[in-house]
Amino acid sequence: xxxxxxxxxxxxxxxxxxxxxxxxxxxxxxxxxxxxxxxxxxxxxxxxxxxxxxxxxxxxxxxxxxxxxxxxxxxxxxxxxxxxxxxxxxxxxxxxxxxxxxxxxxxxxxxxxxxxxxxxxxxxxxxxxxxxxxxxxxxxxxxxx
Amino acid sequence: xxxxxxxxxxxxxxxxxxxxxxxxxxxxxxxxxxxxxxxxxxxxxxxxxxxxxxxxxxxxxxxxxxxxxxxxxxxxxxxxxxxxxxxxxxxxxxxxxxxxxxxxxxxxxxxxxxxxxxxxxxxxxxxxxxxxxxxxxxxxxxxxx
DNA sequence: GCCGAATCGCTAGACGGCTAACGTCTCCAG
DNA sequence: CTGGAGACGTTAGCCGTCTAGCGATTCGGC
Numbered sequence: 001x002x003x004x005x006x007x008x009x010x011x012x013x014x015x016x017x018x019x020x021x022x023x024x025x026x027x028x029x030x031x032x033x034x035x036x037x038x039x040x041x042x043x044x045x046x047x048x049x050x051x052x053x054x055x056x057x058x059x060x061x062x063x064x065x066x067x068x069x070x071x072x073x074x075x076x077x078x079x080x081x082x083x084x085x086x087x088x089x090x091x092x093x094x095x096x097x098x099x100x101x102x103x104x105x106x107x108x109x110x111x112x113x114x115x116x117x118x119x120x121x122x123x124x125x126x127x128x129x130x131x132x133x134x135x136x137x138x139x140x141x142x143x144x145x
Numbered sequence: 146x147x148x149x150x151x152x153x154x155x156x157x158x159x160x161x162x163x164x165x166x167x168x169x170x171x172x173x174x175x176x177x178x179x180x181x182x183x184x185x186x187x188x189x190x191x192x193x194x195x196x197x198x199x200x201x202x203x204x205x206x207x208x209x210x211x212x213x214x215x216x217x218x219x220x221x222x223x224x225x226x227x228x229x230x231x232x233x234x235x236x237x238x239x240x241x242x243x244x245x246x247x248x249x250x251x252x253x254x255x256x257x258x259x260x261x262x263x264x265x266x267x268x269x270x271x272x273x274x275x276x277x278x279x280x281x282x283x284x285x286x287x288x289x290x
Numbered sequence: 291g292c293c294g295a296a297t298c299g300c301t302a303g304a305c306g307g308c309t310a311a312c313g314t315c316t317c318c319a320g
Numbered sequence: 321c322t323g324g325a326g327a328c329g330t331t332a333g334c335c336g337t338c339t340a341g342c343g344a345t346t347c348g349g350c
Binding site for chain 2: 120129
Binding site: 162165206211227229230231 | 327328329330331332337338
């Protein structure tokens with residue numbers, strides 16, 4: 001079993017579980033914070049825009065938005081000028097989560113990186129960036145294999 | 146948006162997509178290779194054992210096993226001595242995938258780490274290990290927060 | 291001015307993952 | 321020897337994610 005892939009997978013799962021618990025404390029499900037973040041950055045975006053920003057597909061955003069609308073975090077409204085478009089708008093409840101959720105996220109990053117020196121953190125980021133780029137390249141250009 | 150968590154998330158997603166494509170080439174779905182790996186290591190394990198080995202819950206293994214049994218990769222059989230237990234046994238088809246799938250996985254690791262020097266790889270592994278340990282600790286002991 | 295092509299959101303359905311609840315089987319204490 | 325506690329697998333139902341296919345709207349070429 002490949003060393004790095006195995007370790008990365010485990011780390012990924014642990015971080016996922018950690019984030020899940022953290023978000024659950026604020027009444028959110030895993031991943032919904034990302035959708036909210038996209039709206040915090042700019043309210044009234046369309047599902048397609050958000051999907052592109054989050055690197056997920058449009059149906060994922062649509063489903064999530066439906067649940068979050070039910071939960072009262074945002075509202076759906078069609079664009080006035082282009083009736084194909086739908087825009088998602090934060091409710092007060094959705095806006096109110098920004099500060100605590102972002103704080104939680106930063107705290108999580110701090111805790112998780114607590115044992116690393118600044119130098120180690122820099123190397124980790126650099127290495128992960130390379131891995132990310134390599135993976136992305138392989139995804140878009142599976143020509144060699 | 147926290148730097149490391151963000152980067153790790155993106156990398157995770159890219160690696161996931163890459164693995165998905167790779168496994169799909171062998172007729173597997175994402176994650177099924179892990180279940181198979183557990184059986185390649187030792188055939189006839191129980192869902193509970195496998196779940197513990199893969200760091201997932203038992204229902205996850207049960208569902209996956211049901212689909213894989215339908216796909217002809219393994220068979221379910223109750224334990225002779227303890228009728229509560231169920232043991233999963235590889236079929237020839239499931240066994241036949243070991244060599245190509247493991248090769249694919251190693252190739253993927255190689256491609257993804259291609260741009261890193263041995264030193265960088267070592268540091269990456271060390272740093273990720275620390276992160277993993279920190280995350281695991283926070284999961285089992287959320288006492289400080 | 292109209293009709294086809296492109297764009298966009300949505301639904302349907304599959305899969306991996308989790309929690310909660312249930313049913314069955316073992317096994318030990320009394 | 322019997323009954324309750326514990327251990328297991330399974331089912332049900334949710335969420336995030338993906339691919340495929342549908343419906344509606346807009347826009348450009350003729």
